[in-house]
């Protein structure tokens with residue numbers, strides 16, 4: 264086997280470049296014999312096996328910035344690996360794009376909570392954004408039938424015609440917006456639909472307007488597209504709804520996208536039609552400005568609130584990309600299915616990106632989604648049963664937290680989150696814990712002392728608040744509310760000493 268010698272920096276630069284292009288050269292023996300570059304890469308790949316299994320013994324990570332003598336200006340950081348008594352280096356530099364993206368705090372707190380549960384601590388997990396209900400039987404059955412019937416092959420990239428036709432019918436009947444199947448792309452979740460849309464329309468340096476509080480992924484997706492997220496805060500006193508005047512004052516010729524989310528994650532706010540009309544009047548003055556309307560919580564809405572699709576407003580169809588999916592209303596998070604609808608020019612661009620990344624969504628999930636859309640208006644009885652339960656839980660939590668001094672509440676009109684302002688309690692010092700100075704320390708405190716996992720508001724662009732997901736049983740919510748209140752009252756007492 265060839266060995267890679269110490270300081271063969273040129274070779275490492277080659278290898279780093281090849282890593283992204285070659286998946287497995289070791290399975291191509293003819294190439295191994297002919298190309299010295301590939302041989303070196305094969306040798307490198309073999310070495311990486313011992314590299315990871317002996318991680319602690321052999322690796323030392325260092326920044327080559329500090330090692331000015333390094334010959335390659337393209338390598339920023341590297342690991343030195345010992346292999347067969349030889350030393351070699353691997354360039355560990357990540358792309359600036361990845362470095363610009365923040366890791367998800369929702370995932371971090373969920374992981375911490377899971378670790379505590381696994382260690383036997385009875386943590387109540389109210390951090391995740393997924394319904395606690397099972398997928399309705401008729402949908403699950405359709406998925407199982409798809410497997411039994413051998414419906415297990417690739418589908419068209421944009422999704423099956425059957426599903427896209429059903430989506431067009433849903434959008435016409437429920438949302439009053441007309442599309443043809445070639446104006447729809449089905450993806451592995453609404454998350455993918457949104458990312459593809461941002462990648463499809465943003466040029467480097469474009470601005471993506473994100474009203475805060477926002478769903479954690481919007482600004483990071485803008486960064487992934489080399490665009491700049493521009494955050495427009497909305498306060499709890501305005502029910503966390505974007506002020507059209509603020510929007511107007513922040514728009515420039517670089518503004519390319521406005522992302523609206525109604526009902527909202529994390530606030531549960533629902534944009535009234537009149538407010539959307541005002542926003543539409545502002546948007547209409549800016550020819551470059553498109554709108555992503557994320558309507559994934561559309562069906563989880565509490566009357567008298569009513570959902571309005573932004574694309575249904577006068578003049579907005581041409582510039583709106585409507586995103587929806589099956590995860591939330593149909594309790595199908597694991598099926599991974601969402602979609603985007605819009606003018607063909609933009610949708611074809613999303614389709615092109617998808618064709619070079621994931622290809623069509625799961626054939627099985629698509630059959631299940633057709634069944635979901637066949638369950639009746641707004642998901643029929645099964646969905647309204649879940650919405651009724653969410654409403655009861657919302658009512659319970661809102662009245663439970665209204666009893667706490669200093670906590671500000673904007674009653675959610677949809678989705679299954681409560682976004683509470685706890686900033687009254689910041690600045691409190693707790694024995695054995697330390698200072699509660701922001702939403703993150705408060706959530707750590709609630710996890711450690713109250714054994715309840717909730718998400719810090721700064722992940723959503725508002726550090727005054729914490730997000731509680733009420734996609735949990737009413738008895739868990741009762742226990743959680745008691746524990747939070749107890750932990751907070753302890754704080755209150757201490758702050759008043």
Ligand SMILES: Cc1ncc(COP(=O)(O)O)c(C=O)c1O
Pocket residue numbers: 392451452453454455478524527528557559588589590596599600601
């Ligand atoms: C506002 C919002 N949009 C989109 C998504 C993505 O949903 P999925 O990719 O599961 O369809 C989520 C999931 O948490 C969400 O909260």
